[in-house]
Amino acid sequence: MHELAVTESILEIAVRHAQGKNVGRITDLYLVIGQWSSIVDDSVQFYWDIISDGTLAKGATLHFRRVPVVLTCQDCGNEYQPASEEFACPNCGGTHARVKTGEEFQLEAIDVED
Amino acid sequence: MSQRIPVVEKILSANDRLAAENQSSLDAANVFAINMMASPGAGKTSLIEQTLKGLEGRLRIAMINGDIATSFDADRAQAAGATAIQINTGGDCHLDAVMVQSALSQLDLGILDLLVIENVGNLVCPADFKLGTHKSVLVASIPEGDDKPYKYPGMYRGVNAVVINKIDLLPYVPFRMDFFKKGIEVLNPGVTQFELSCRSGEGLAGWLAWLEGQVKEFKGIHAK
Numbered sequence: 318m319h320e321l322a323v324t325e326s327i328l329e330i331a332v333r334h335a336q337g338k339n340v341g342r343i344t345d346l347y348l349v350i351g352q353w354s355s356i357v358d359d360s361v362q363f364y365w366d367i368i369s370d371g372t373l374a375k376g377a378t379l380h381f382r383r384v385p386v387v388l389t390c391q392d393c394g395n396e397y398q399p400a401s402e403e404f405a406c407p408n409c410g411g412t413h414a415r416v417k418t419g420e421e422f423q424l425e426a427i428d429v430e431d
Numbered sequence: 432m433s434q435r436i437p438v439v440e441k442i443l444s445a446n447d448r449l450a451a452e453n454q455s456s457l458d459a460a461n462v463f464a465i466n467m468m469a470s471p472g473a474g475k476t477s478l479i480e481q482t483l484k485g486l487e488g489r490l491r492i493a494m495i496n497g498d499i500a501t502s503f504d505a506d507r508a509q510a511a512g513a514t515a516i517q518i519n520t521g522g523d524c525h526l527d528a529v530m531v532q533s534a535l536s537q538l539d540l541g542i543l544d545l546l547v548i549e550n551v552g553n554l555v556c557p558a559d560f561k562l563g564t565h566k567s568v569l570v571a572s573i574p575e576g577d578d579k580p581y582k583y584p585g586m587y588r589g590v591n592a593v594v595i596n597k598i599d600l601l602p603y604v605p606f607r608m609d610f611f612k613k614g615i616e617v618l619n620p621g622v623t624q625f626e627l628s629c630r631s632g633e634g635l636a637g638w639l640a641w642l643e644g645q646v647k648e649f650k651g652i653h654a655k
Binding site: 401402 | 432433434435436437438439440441442443444445446523524525527555556558559560578581584585588613614616617618620
């Protein structure tokens with residue numbers, strides 16, 4: 318729902334990292350987005366096409382790598398993907414979990430050409 | 432020639448930086464701030480009204496209210512005796528650190544102990560945008576249903592306290608408190624919880640005591 322603000326940030330970060338490096342244009346952006354991050358790929362793509370126009374990143378391809386949620390049970394050490402309405406450990410029933418992956422929300426790399 | 436440039440930067444890092452600036456301003460003025468989040472209708476404004484009433488004469492409180500449109504909520508807070516700054520987000524689904532920075536500049540922080548920021552009613556977006564507050568509080572309510580922690584894990588994970596409002600409706604609404612709490616327990620182990628009703632007043636004392644304690648503890652640490 319806040320994909321415009323998010324897309325603006327993505328553009329700002331990408332352009333900042335390309336500046337001063339003699340970059341002709343940014344061709345690809347690699348985004349890592351955890352399952353528990355509330356971002357809709359299609360909406361980001363929609364805004365991207367509009368706001369990247371006229372910038373170094375015009376027409377660049379967005380690559381989304383979605384990371385599933387994996388919890389680590391603090392009681393028995395089991396790693397598991399929680400079900401939709403059951404977050405407890407399927408092995409021991411424990412409710413002390415740590416989020417191992419699934420909350421990522423970052424720009425990992427960009428591809429550029431002269 | 433094509434090459435890859437590693438970035439590895441959080442997408443909302445710019446907002447995070449500004450939030451840190453906001454927090455520095457609040458720290459310098461010795462003002463404790465909370466970010467209050469909830470779905471529309473959970474009772475954020477009612478809880479704020481009760482809080483203003485309950486802590487009147489004990490703490491100097493102001494509020495910043497974020498809404499997509501209208502100033503009804505800020506009006507209610509002002510009627511309850513607080514300085515209230517209204518931010519109309521113009522359609523944005525959340526407050527961000529920029530909006531809060533601008534609102535802070537309109538407040539005289541030197542005469543405050545506590546700043547309550549009422550976020551836009553929404554269980555998705557506000558979780559991602561830090562504002563620079565010291566603590567965040569989620570107001571849940573019985574009629575919303577007991578499955579909310581499972582549907583909005585991001586929101587339930589990031590908060591320091593969960594207030595479960597409208598417990599006076601428990602006899603009339605199917606709500607499995609144990610199921611609800613089990614979801615919270617995995618997402619946010621040991622998070623402070625309050626069960627209360629702004630309407631009947633039941634349970635409010637615990638919330639007020641906690642909040643006042645948080646402010647006092649903060650002021651003790653940051654005292655000049």
